């Protein structure tokens with residue numbers, strides 16, 4: 001597939017480009033994602049072979065856990081990426097894409113940790129912790 005999608009942080013210092021199909025969007029309501037975003041983390045995922053990053057030096061990486069890092073724009077603070085150590089794929093915040101990339105929300109994880117000021121009522125599956133079948137981007 002020749003599908004190409006682009007996106008950026010709010011200020012535009014960090015831009016990225018993906019090739020090929022993107023994974024469905026997974027919403028993570030864990031306390032780390034809640035703190036970082038103020039709500040929850042909604043991310044797609046793509047293989048590093050299909051991912052290009054401009055302004056990488058403007059990305060600040062923060063390790064909230066000992067197995068992954070979170071990338072955000074050091075200028076405007078937009079949360080952008082989540083990457084497990086040694087992974088060959090990266091999660092990208094769905095809202096960072098330009099235009100309408102055609103993404104669909106799939107399910108919610110770590111619902112047990114969600115904030116008490118909102119309800120999840122979109123009818124999609126909800127998992128208290130991680131999903132048993134958390135997938136990465138399909139091969140193109």
Ligand SMILES: [Zn+2]
Nearest residue numbers: 009011073076
């Ligand atoms: Zn920025």
Ligand SMILES: [Zn+2]
Nearest residue numbers: 028029030033
């Ligand atoms: Zn999370």
